[in-house]
Amino acid sequence: MSSNNGGTDAKVGSIHQSHLRRRLFATIAVLLVPMFVASVASVYFHQSAAATTRYVLTMGQMVEAVSKLKGYAAQLETSRGYDAAEAQETYVRAFGYYSALRAADPDGDEIEEDTEAVTRQALNERTREAGVDPIALGTELGLLGNEMPEILEDIWEEEEETWEAGAGEEVSLENVIGTILLAAAEIFADGKTDPSSLEVFWAEVNTLSSEQIDHVNAVLTQQSQTAGELPVFLSVLVFVIALFAAVFAWFTVARPLVAEILRIQSELQEEAQAARASDMAKTQFLATISHELRTPMNGVIGAAQLLELVDLPEEDRELIDILNSCADSQMALIEEILTFGEIEAGALRMKSEPIEVKGFMKNATSFATILAQKKDLSFHLEVPENTPEILGDAKRLQQVVVNLVGNAVKFTDAGSVHVSATVVQAEGTEDAVFSVAVTDTGAGIAPADQAKIFERFVQADSSSIRKAGGTGLGLSIAQGIAQEANGDITLESEVGKGSTFTLTIPTKLSTASNGASQNKRNAA
Numbered sequence: 001m002s003s004n005n006g007g008t009d010a011k012v013g014s015i016h017q018s019h020l021r022r023r024l025f026a027t028i029a030v031l032l033v034p035m036f037v038a039s040v041a042s043v044y045f046h047q048s049a050a051a052t053t054r055y056v057l058t059m060g061q062m063v064e065a066v067s068k069l070k071g072y073a074a075q076l077e078t079s080r081g082y083d084a085a086e087a088q089e090t091y092v093r094a095f096g097y098y099s100a101l102r103a104a105d106p107d108g109d110e111i112e113e114d115t116e117a118v119t120r121q122a123l124n125e126r127t128r129e130a131g132v133d134p135i136a137l138g139t140e141l142g143l144l145g146n147e148m149p150e151i152l153e154d155i156w157e158e159e160e161e162t163w164e165a166g167a168g169e170e171v172s173l174e175n176v177i178g179t180i181l182l183a184a185a186e187i188f189a190d191g192k193t194d195p196s197s198l199e200v201f202w203a204e205v206n207t208l209s210s211e212q213i214d215h216v217n218a219v220l221t222q223q224s225q226t227a228g229e230l231p232v233f234l235s236v237l238v239f240v241i242a243l244f245a246a247v248f249a250w251f252t253v254a255r256p257l258v259a260e261i262l263r264i265q266s267e268l269q270e271e272a273q274a275a276r277a278s279d280m281a282k283t284q285f286l287a288t289i290s291h292e293l294r295t296p297m298n299g300v301i302g303a304a305q306l307l308e309l310v311d312l313p314e315e316d317r318e319l320i321d322i323l324n325s326c327a328d329s330q331m332a333l334i335e336e337i338l339t340f341g342e343i344e345a346g347a348l349r350m351k352s353e354p355i356e357v358k359g360f361m362k363n364a365t366s367f368a369t370i371l372a373q374k375k376d377l378s379f380h381l382e383v384p385e386n387t388p389e390i391l392g393d394a395k396r397l398q399q400v401v402v403n404l405v406g407n408a409v410k411f412t413d414a415g416s417v418h419v420s421a422t423v424v425q426a427e428g429t430e431d432a433v434f435s436v437a438v439t440d441t442g443a444g445i446a447p448a449d450q451a452k453i454f455e456r457f458v459q460a461d462s463s464s465i466r467k468a469g470g471t472g473l474g475l476s477i478a479q480g481i482a483q484e485a486n487g488d489i490t491l492e493s494e495v496g497k498g499s500t501f502t503l504t505i506p507t508k509l510s511t512a513s514n515g516a517s518q519n520k521r522n523a524a
Contacts, residue, residue, distance in 0.1 A: 026252065051146035052226070058097050058141050059152060060220045063213070065094030066177060069184050073201055076193050084191075091181075091188035096132045097141075098177055101156070103134035104143035123178055126185050155216060173208075173216065180204045297334060301327045336473055339399065343480035350485050351393040354510040357434070358383045360394060361421045364401040368417065371409045378416035379409070387423050389510040390434055396481045397505070400489075401436055403474040404501045408440035415441025415498070425509060436503040444495040453491065454479045478503075 072087040127134065138144040148156065156173050183201040186192045304323045312320070339348070361383050372379035401419075408417045418439045425432040445453060454475050475489075482489050487505035 048149075049226075051142070052149045052152075054142040054146065055101075055148055055152055056220050058101060058143060059156075059216075062094055062097035062101065062177065063216055063220075065090050065097065066180060066184075067213075069094060069180075069188065070205055073184075073187060073198060073205075076187070077198055084188075088188050091184055092130045092132070094184075095127065095130045095181055096137050098181060099127050099132050099134035100138040100141055100143055101148075102174065103138040104146075104148065119178065119182070122182055126182060126189070129185075129189060151219060155219060176204075176208045180208070297327060297331050301331065335399075336477060339396075339477050339481070343477060343484070348396075348480065348484050350396060350481075352391045353394060355390050355392050355394050355397070357387045357390060357421055357423060358385075360398070361401070361419070361436075364398045365405050365419055367402070368405045368409050368419075371406075372417060375409065375413070377409065377412060377414070380416065380418050382418070382420040384422065387421070388425065388432070390423055390432060390507045391510050392434065392485070392505065392507050396485070400478040400481050400503055401438075403478045404436070404438040404489075404503065407474065408438050408442070408499075408501070412440040412442035412498075417441075423507075423509075430508045432507050432509055434503075434505045434507045437500055438502075439498065439500040441498040444497055444499055445491070445493040446495055450491055450493060454489070 068090045069087070072082065072090070075082045135144065180201075183197075183204040186197045187201055301324070304320055304327055307320050308317075308324075361381060365379075365381050369379055405417070405419055408419075419436065420439075421434070421436045423432050423434050479489050482503055482505065485505050487503065490502045490504070491499065492502075493499035
């Protein structure tokens with residue numbers, strides 16, 4: 001099956017990438033477009049809410065200051081305690097808020113045109129007298145540059161039945177507060193506390209009924225609540241949009257993709273099972289064919305051995321030697337393949353039988369002495385004299401030792417091969433550790449190759465297969481046997497200086513060794 005990595009029709013399972021991209025773009029659009037609109041609306045409404053809050057606060061503080069002026073006027077009228085400085089400060093503050101609202105009013109010019117010239121001139125003069133800069137104060141309060149909310153604008157300047165005075169006279173909060181402040185200026189700015197000034201003040205105050213004041217307070221309260229609730233509403237809106245986008249993304253992209261991934265995973269599991277079954281069949285085939293090959297090879301070896309007993313000419317005996325050598329090599333290869341098949345199939349079983357270590361090592365390394373002599377190498381076997389007898393599978397352990405020693409001799413061109421075997425007993429127990437270290441002065445193994453040297457069909461240098469022969473299974477089989485015995489094979493190597501392979505197997509001392517050790521302790 002061919003694949004087209006660069007084409008637009010490449011698939012993820014059965015999902016075309018172009019179709020998947022379209023779904024992703026649609027999901028992103030569903031998410032980002034409403035989020036963008038919501039963000040823009042959020043910015044606008046936050047600005048609007050902030051402006052509304054500023055106008056509500058300013059207008060509310062203005063109305064509150066006017067109410068306090070009414071209280072001060074009542075104190076003057078009833079000759080009660082009166083703080084003139086505090087009253088004047090309240091008057092200036094009320095005039096400041098009023099002037100700032102007028103300066104920020106977008107229709108202020110029209111209102112001023114409708115206001116009597118005398119009143120307009122008086123307001124301007126009183127503003128200057130109070131030391132108020134309407135533009136600066138309006139900027140400080142955050143009113144300038146922000147439009148007054150429509151509902152507050154209706155109260156401030158437009159004509160409504162709510163603001164109709166007696167006899168159908170139409171008034172606005174701006175005009176009413178203006179005339180009240182002009183009347184208050186006579187009392188709190190000029191210091192006129194005579195009955196006629198107070199009477200004029202109360203006449204202007206009474207044009208703003210208690211119902212109208214309650215209406216103003218109700219509107220201001222409602223606008224304040226709306227400004228406070230707006231961020232919550234926007235947060236809910238953003239959450240709903242995000243939730244909708246997530247649901248859309250799940251049903252259009254994530255869910256089909258997850259289903260496809262699960263389907264592909266199921267197919268991969270089926271393929272893995274088929275591969276394992278195929279590998280098992282291959283392993284069983286190797287084991288079967290190895291058995292079938294070993295039977296006739298045993299016959300060939302037996303026949304060759306019988307021919308050695310026959311009185312034959314010298315040239316025929318040379319042929320018999322060649323036949324024996326080839327048969328032994330072929331049998332070793334068959335044994336190697338058979339053991340590999342058992343390891344792969346998990347059918348390798350280790351026996352537990354007494355092993356006399358010194359004799360075992362001599363038998364396992366005897367072949368290397370002759371091979372080393374042919375290559376002018378120094379070969380040395382070191383086994384301590386009092387090495388105890390251990391329990392283990394002599395045949396399998398010999399395969400490991402033969403492989404390690406054979407490789408050392410095979411891949412060493414000059415120098416020496418040193419083999420040492422030790423048994424270290426755990427004090428007070430029958431447990432022990434059997435170790436065999438094989439050190440050579442060969443070419444060594446590069447660090448990059450050391451990690452893969454124990455893999456099957458692998459040798460550190462592929463050219464060594466042609467040079468020295470071998471299947472590349474030896475170390476893999478040796479490691480498999482060591483691990484089956486709960487042991488391990490480790491490697492220390494330096495390029496140009498040689499290598500050391502160390503076999504370590506946990507074991508137990510045999511009964512004979514335990515008895516000898518006990519006798520030595522008793523004698524001591």
